[in-house]
Amino acid sequence: MSQVIQIFMSGLAEGCIYALVALGFVLIYKATEMVNFAQGDLMMLGAFVGYFLIVGLGANYWIALVGAVVIMAVFSYALDVFVLRRVIGQPQFAVVMLTIGLGFVFRAAASMIWGANPLAFVTPFTDGTTSIGGAPIPDVSLSIVAGTAVLCGLLFALFQYTPVGVAMQAASQNQLAAYYMGIPVKRIFALIWAISGGVAAVAGILLAPLTLIDTSIGFLGLKAFAAAVLGGFGSIPGALAGGIAIGLIEQFSGVYLMDGFKDIAAYVVLLLVLFVRPQGLFGAAARKRV
Amino acid sequence: MREPLLRLSNVETFYGPIRAIRGVSLDVHQGTIVAVLGANGAGKTTILKTISGVMDPLKGAVVFEGREIQGEDPDRIARAGIAHVPEGRETFPYLTVRQNLLMGAYARRDRAAVPGDLEMVYGYIPRLRDLSQRVAGSMSGGEQQMLAIGRALMSRPRLLLLDEPSLGLSPRLVGEVFELIRRLNGETGLTILVVEQNAGTALATCHFGFVLELGRIVMEDTCENLMAKDDIKEFYLGMKDEGVREGRRWKRRKTWR
Ligand SMILES: Nc1ncnc2c1ncn2[C@@H]1O[C@H](COP(=O)(O)OP(=O)(O)OP(=O)(O)O)[C@@H](O)[C@H]1O
Ligand SMILES: [Mg+2]
Numbered sequence: 001m002s003q004v005i006q007i008f009m010s011g012l013a014e015g016c017i018y019a020l021v022a023l024g025f026v027l028i029y030k031a032t033e034m035v036n037f038a039q040g041d042l043m044m045l046g047a048f049v050g051y052f053l054i055v056g057l058g059a060n061y062w063i064a065l066v067g068a069v070v071i072m073a074v075f076s077y078a079l080d081v082f083v084l085r086r087v088i089g090q091p092q093f094a095v096v097m098l099t100i101g102l103g104f105v106f107r108a109a110a111s112m113i114w115g116a117n118p119l120a121f122v123t124p125f126t127d128g129t130t131s132i133g134g135a136p137i138p139d140v141s142l143s144i145v146a147g148t149a150v151l152c153g154l155l156f157a158l159f160q161y162t163p164v165g166v167a168m169q170a171a172s173q174n175q176l177a178a179y180y181m182g183i184p185v186k187r188i189f190a191l192i193w194a195i196s197g198g199v200a201a202v203a204g205i206l207l208a209p210l211t212l213i214d215t216s217i218g219f220l221g222l223k224a225f226a227a228a229v230l231g232g233f234g235s236i237p238g239a240l241a242g243g244i245a246i247g248l249i250e251q252f253s254g255v256y257l258m259d260g261f262k263d264i265a266a267y268v269v270l271l272l273v274l275f276v277r278p279q280g281l282f283g284a285a286a287r288k289r290v
Numbered sequence: 291m292r293e294p295l296l297r298l299s300n301v302e303t304f305y306g307p308i309r310a311i312r313g314v315s316l317d318v319h320q321g322t323i324v325a326v327l328g329a330n331g332a333g334k335t336t337i338l339k340t341i342s343g344v345m346d347p348l349k350g351a352v353v354f355e356g357r358e359i360q361g362e363d364p365d366r367i368a369r370a371g372i373a374h375v376p377e378g379r380e381t382f383p384y385l386t387v388r389q390n391l392l393m394g395a396y397a398r399r400d401r402a403a404v405p406g407d408l409e410m411v412y413g414y415i416p417r418l419r420d421l422s423q424r425v426a427g428s429m430s431g432g433e434q435q436m437l438a439i440g441r442a443l444m445s446r447p448r449l450l451l452l453d454e455p456s457l458g459l460s461p462r463l464v465g466e467v468f469e470l471i472r473r474l475n476g477e478t479g480l481t482i483l484v485v486e487q488n489a490g491t492a493l494a495t496c497h498f499g500f501v502l503e504l505g506r507i508v509m510e511d512t513c514e515n516l517m518a519k520d521d522i523k524e525f526y527l528g529m530k531d532e533g534v535r536e537g538r539r540w541k542r543r544k545t546w547r
Contacts, residue, residue: 163396170382170393177380179344182368182397182445 015247040221046201076197232280383427
């Protein structure tokens with residue numbers, strides 16, 4: 001029993017990271033119909049910025065967390081204003097190539113600044129454990145789960161109860177009508193990019209104590225992408241559920257199934273689900289996109 | 291005569307190489323209901339988009355309250371006091387009615403006045419209060435049209451632009467929508483520019499009318515006089531011949547000369 005709890009918690013933690021990256025995919029896709037393949041690399045940059053603030057500047061962990069979120073949010077806002085906004089209306093493959101290319105640039109820049117060796121920083125959760133149902137659970141896992149929950153709560157409140165959040169939903173649902181209402185659609189979209197960047201920074205900093213930070217951690221974005229598709233690309237609850245589902249499936253299949261299955265489990269499940277429900281778990285069969 | 295609230299002079303607007311508006315000039319005076327009539331593709335929607343800043347004219351001027359506004363961003367023009375109810379209603383399908391209405395007030399600076407205006411809209415369109423927690427996409431076409439008008443009122447406009455409010459509505463609902471237009475104009479003095487294919491209802495409601503054909507104004511007069519004109523009558527007869535207005539298409543080619 002205690003082993004099951006341990007596997008469950010590590011799957012849940014891993015899944016929360018996927019969920020946060022998937023959330024970034026979905027937020028941007030809903031608003032601009034762009035698929036940002038650099039989302040995982042934004043997470044990577046967020047982790048490095050956190051490293052820089054904590055190890056380089058000696059900042060307190062919580063201050064560094066907030067600082068990295070702000071820095072990545074500003075960076076992503078600028079990315080939209082100066083780069084991505086210009087390709088809106090271009091064919092989808094151009095956008096895909098651009099974001100894939102940005103991923104390469106980010107990885108190259110990170111290795112130039114921080115080198116190719118894996119790095120680590122100490123967090124309040126490193127090395128601690130808490131007993132749950134008799135199973136010792138690493139505090140790092142708990143911090144990831146709690147951090148994800150808090151962040152989702154904040155985002156929910158933002159989207160549901162603040163005028164700018166409702167305007168983000170509005171502009172995502174019907175861009176033209178938002179223009180007619182005098183909603184500054186371009187700025188709203190840049191703010192959505194900023195949120196995605198901030199979420200990526202949180203994911204990177206939460207993930208850092210679990211793995212070492214290096215330029216390749218962004219590749220977990222591929223699994224997060226699978227998670228977003230699983231949830232029905234375009235559904236925020238779907239992205240969260242898809243991420244957690246994939247994290248859990250991976251951990252359990254890693255323990256109970258043959259070697260090697262862990263790495264493909266996410267994709268096997270994705271294919272099976274798409275056979276049965278092509279629109280994904282949470283996707284509506286036919287959505288109106290304007 | 292007084293300065294018009296809105297004046298278009300020699301406006302030309304293009305879709306790429308296509309000249310949709312070919313030198314349109316029209317005045318809208320404070321406190322009036324003005325109708326622009328025309329068949330499909332005449333350029334009615336393009337005129338409204340040019341006024342609200344969603345499209346920029348290549349030539350000509352749009353003057354609102356004495357200030358040239360052509361080429362400005364839609365949010366600035368919305369703040370300047372022009373609200374646009376777009377063709378096909380264009381509500382936010384997954385937001386509630388109340389959230390949709392609040393989006394109409396998004397560009398406003400005087401946030402404190404918003405709750406009062408929400409009550410004003412509910413007063414004019416009581417059904418919206420009953421439906422306030424419903425998701426807009428689940429409502430009927432008539433309800434969505436009322437919502438789109440209510441949403442536009444939330445910006446406290448001094449000029450309301452309405453793009454084919456009768457589109458796809460039953461005759462009874464068309465009557466309701468135009469009754470609302472008349473009340474808003476009569477009770478609050480709101481200036482309204484409405485474009486329509488449903489010439490009968492529009493002419494019965496408006497004070498002044500323009501007839502648009504292929505991007506040009508071909509006739510302008512008071513609505514009373516327009517109604518009496520022979521070719522306008524023929525236009526009506528055309529409607530009657532075809533019985534029910536089928537969707538939004540006129541089967542017969544209309545000429546105005
Ligand atoms: N997005 C577009 N791209 C190219 N041409 C367009 C576009 N929208 C409209 N047009 C053209 O511009 C002209 C005017 O169109 P507009 O939509 O203003 O007409 P309308 O009077 O509103 O017609 P309807 O009654 O069908 O709504 C038409 O010839 C139309 O083909
Ligand atoms: Mg039109």
